Amino acid sequence: MKKRITLKQIAKELNYSISTVSKALKDSPEIGIDTKSKIQAFAKLYNYKPNNVALSLKNRKTRTIGVIIPEMVHYFFAKVIIGIEKFAKKMGYNVIISLSNESFEKEVINIETLVDGQIDGLIISLSKETLLKQDFHHIHETIDLDIPIILFDRISSNVYCDKVIIDDIEGAKKATNHLIKNGRKSILLITTEDYVSVGNLRTTGYIQALKENNIELDTDLIIKVEDKKSTEEELHNIEESINKVLKTKLNIDGIFAVNEIYAAAALKVLKKNNIKIPEEVGVIGFTDGVISRYSDPSLTTVDQHGEKIGKEACKALIKRLNNESKNLPYQTKIIETSITSRESTK
Amino acid sequence: MKKRITLKQIAKELNYSISTVSKALKDSPEIGIDTKSKIQAFAKLYNYKPNNVALSLKNRKTRTIGVIIPEMVHYFFAKVIIGIEKFAKKMGYNVIISLSNESFEKEVINIETLVDGQIDGLIISLSKETLLKQDFHHIHETIDLDIPIILFDRISSNVYCDKVIIDDIEGAKKATNHLIKNGRKSILLITTEDYVSVGNLRTTGYIQALKENNIELDTDLIIKVEDKKSTEEELHNIEESINKVLKTKLNIDGIFAVNEIYAAAALKVLKKNNIKIPEEVGVIGFTDGVISRYSDPSLTTVDQHGEKIGKEACKALIKRLNNESKNLPYQTKIIETSITSRESTK
């Protein structure tokens, strides 16, 4: 019922001008010491807090960061948000979150809404549809408006801005090498279609690891999944594909999946076929999420350190916002991956 | 580089007053038709968009909703956020998300930050610490400021506001009955300490279901977990506790866990003890999350319909914001749960 008190009201109440009140509360040397303490005491009593919207308008800064991610129910993105939120709060920024739901159109609308004065900068992971379309006009327009953007994870080399990614090639190599060191020679790769940048890169890493270990590449051992919506039905299709390859390629002794859903699907198919994990087939996934931790056997994974990615993205953004990197060229920060070894690869 | 154009600039450029431009863009009948179309065309050309911060200041409305949840990496909360975000966007609202990380202090700070002009209303799920302390002054102060609050899931009867919850007692009863109908008689309950409202209620539901089925309550079959941070270590303790009970109470034939982490822990312990699921012991969890879906065996769960909860919370909030429920007493909306049957209970 009691609305927040304003400078105006304090001024009226104590018979000073608004300027005096404003300055007194900022402890300005221009104001007499008695007046200051009187005003400060009054403000404290009435729990005065400056109105952030007014400040935003005045300063043309909202101290708010917008984040657009393709989906929420995803351990990796959740972790990234935690990282962003923590660092942002520490630096006095708020975080607005929008979901693109993997849709290009929603991504465009979300950006438009946020850019209309609500946020100082954006952190984005591009939707699958955007990557497929290769249409980045909305990103470019925002950058043109002098609103800094940081891309993470799902990026594009056709967008010029700061980026934070993991070394997907290196991560995939680590994963593949992990299996090879275990003595696996015939390694099935479950990956995405090439337009998903991370899938593409992880595929490259897998191929490079094989080459470096003098294992001949068998393209039949690569399953490229076309999944846009991650529905139950599509999951079923993935399992079907894996099953088919397992039936035709009997010597498979390792599986590398580019995310934990695919890895979990692989586990399920293997168990259904009574194939022992990790004795007969070793499995490794990407992303250290809850599924990997609670699956049976628990999954060895490539940990992407999502929280760190979030933190670094936020750090890079705030640097741009503070003009600390004004004339510096755009940077791409690479976060190291690490293997979390669990039961699925003994 | 090109900053967004303002009414002032348009006015100057076309030699009209700011008022005229403003009205022309609102298609006001006060403005001549030629002028209007000229101004509208110009605005469109320069992609004029009203500055939301200025509008917020003017209207004393931000069209932004604040959401404070205890943690992010949690299927249920993620789903709730999806529900909130979808509905909010549909109604022209933005969503700011803050994490309390189960800490009372962070919850207080988050609310303070958001309340300073950033948001029109709040949707909150209370942190465990807050529930333990039973200190709700921050919530009350916010409500006193005429900022509507909707609580969901983790609520308290000591706070007077609109609430959206599931019927935890009923859900727990459904779960327990599901096991009883399966012929289970000695059902282990893995729950939280009583200060967590949902844990408490689910415990009650369990006890009621037993009573209604004339099964005597054995308090040794109730494990109350004290977990504040959900660390790996605490998880280990949970498994230890379950293991101990399984060793002493040999006739256990069912387990009801009040969340999916506890359920997954139960699965793990059972499998380690070579107990067949569901043949020897049936397991049912709460919350239909990814763990349940991808665990082996997949878990039967009580689905809380998080997205629906989010939507209803958002709907209730916007109702208050629009003063549609001005004089109505606070309401508590109860969302029905449903059992999702999977392998763990045949």
Added chain:
DNA sequence: AAATTAAACTATAACGTTATAGTAATTTAA
């Protein structure tokens, strides 16, 4: 032809701040 009304615009104030410039009273310096 004077009075009324309608049409098409503009000026002003307000939302809550703060930075800049300005003013009055007092103190200090020459």
Added chain:
DNA sequence: TTAAATTACTATAACGTTATAGTTTAATTT
């Protein structure tokens, strides 16, 4: 003793809007 400097304030404009209350000029009425 008068000019200069200091102290302690106040007024104003601005951030970008919009609603309210004006102000012209032209058209209509009587």
